[in-house]
Amino acid sequence: MQSVDQTRDWLLSQARPLHTSETVSLLDAAGCVLAADIVATLDVPPHDNSAMDGYAVRAADAANVLPVSQRIPAGSQPQPLATGSAARIFTGAPIPPDADAVVMQEQAELQDDGSVRFTAPVNAGQNIRRRGEDISSGQVVLQAGRRLSDADIGLAASIGVAALPVWRSLRVAVFFTGDELVEPGQPLTAGKIYNSNRYWLVPALRRLGCQVLDLGIVADTLDATRAALREAAASADVVMTCGGVSVGEEDHVKAAVEAEGELQLWKIAIKPGKPLASGRVGDADFIGLPGNPVSGFVTYAVLVRDFLRARMGEAVQAWPQARQLPAAFEWNKPDARREEFLRVQLREQDGQLVVNRYPNQGSGVLTSCAWADALVRLQPGQRVAPGDMVAVYPL
């Protein structure tokens, strides 16, 4: 058996970059992976400006009652400040030449003749946002390989960029094998179960930004599986299946991938999970998830998702450091040889955050995955008593 960390590292090392980027408008770029560094060609803010509604003055004049010599709304272009005067100014408006401070309106008293008197000491520089204090021209504001957040898109807008170069979306073909599978909405005949893998996997891939080619259930024969593989590989970057990769004689995916391409079949020291297949069919990568829904879900979350992210051009970080939290559960039957990933919920108890596990951790119990908001990672042989600190990864 091969360790979780080894498998993860190997998969990430195999993630070939995409070679095609495209330029998309800002609002379409959210959630995409940036294909090139974005460099600012202007300062942000582009001019010294007022942080307040109030009066722009020379601090040296501010002890005097001052006539108001101009009015500067945001978006306007001020005149130089007349000597011995104040300028009415609004938040965001450019500081007029020769002014060096802004007095907030709450500290200004307007006189009957329209002049203004300040009720607090005024220091040079106060309430002025300096040109370039956010971004300097020439600065890299967003780095290639970044998955673009809402704030990133706002930041690109703030330097006037209207479109961004992003990697094209990854095309992922999926199909599902197993003669026991029936699609939801169809009647369930004896011996059959509903196909659930399709329904967590396709949304997960879409949410990652993949373009999903969903081939549905493929008949459990070698010929049908080979045909599906060829079809999938012809049009996708990555082909994914659920099921059919254990050593059982009813499993055709393994033989089909070997016939159409190349395959590594791993036993990974992970529970739930264990079998994971990786390979190539034509120019497409192949990933074969285990068929048990929980095994597939956990294997995807722990091992495959970051492979796909890297394959999409994203700069994938090392695993986030696990959060250490006290268990509110017992775990007395550890697996001697495999790491276990328990489905857990974080809950407040006596003002403290603790970890509860779903009672039935069986690999067929998909309810545990819907219930969970995190995974607890246990080392081989690790038992847990209530109060023990455990390593928590959010889902």
Next chain:
Amino acid sequence: MQSVDQTRDWLLSQARPLHTSETVSLLDAAGCVLAADIVATLDVPPHDNSAMDGYAVRAADAANVLPVSQRIPAGSQPQPLATGSAARIFTGAPIPPDADAVVMQEQAELQDDGSVRFTAPVNAGQNIRRRGEDISSGQVVLQAGRRLSDADIGLAASIGVAALPVWRSLRVAVFFTGDELVEPGQPLTAGKIYNSNRYWLVPALRRLGCQVLDLGIVADTLDATRAALREAAASADVVMTCGGVSVGEEDHVKAAVEAEGELQLWKIAIKPGKPLASGRVGDADFIGLPGNPVSGFVTYAVLVRDFLRARMGEAVQAWPQARQLPAAFEWNKPDARREEFLRVQLREQDGQLVVNRYPNQGSGVLTSCAWADALVRLQPGQRVAPGDMVAVYPL
């Protein structure tokens, strides 16, 4: 000034439910809010089934060499187990009547005559997944008000449900005021800045599942603002603006909402932030965010997002308990009266997770929001020295 918690509670109390649900196919339901409880009408798994590839037997017979009397692939319907025999069985296949255990194939030796001998003790019940161990018929598997995760969709599939009732999407109209605003891609003339609020807000609303009506920049006049408000309110559930809600005489949003509907304008004890407007125009809710991009971003994340989630029918939980982590920064200039939400990053340092703050916490510095992965919440007057524990909320 009104506290952050008071404001949040008030907003949530004002979130009127939607009254229209629609039934969408499973794969379109991911990320939507469930409009009714989903009750299982079958057991999952629907039959006792094998957890392994191996042999189904009566445990009492298992010490003997047994002939193999049938072969049960997944999806098939087995015969009762012939007395004194074993059945070849595969993962997920139904347990034949009269068998009470499965022996994994690694513990079975096939004899030359086709019979099988087991190399380990066999206990009744072993390697059998029981009917209904995941879900029992009649059980509520998903509760109304839940935002449907990938695993939820898989779970619904596992009980054969092909479509789900979800609340219709919330229609949110947005517009942006300020004569200083220029759209990205346009030349920046003197005194102007690029509109960045549109570009973080629209993706944030879309990611939440809102249908966004984006009216862009509206001229900074009372008439134009009133016209935009009427247009927005006629077709949206919620109207949102950025800017124009402070007390300055250049701000028309306040007067426009008062003329077209009703408005509460709050000074909230939050930094960055402070002004937030809430009201009604026609049958639409109105939310006026502050115009500084960072103030708007933080106010949205802390106060408005959960209002929208509740407005979408989602059962919004109390705030998650903050995570207490050591600061790797100093904060010596607390606001005496307002809570502060600093933009921070969590980083590993000497094997421990610590909190760094963005150096410039100015409310115009949008770079701090793109850089941050969390907010630190400080109480009024709270100073921070390196090593102090601070309250962290992920963004």
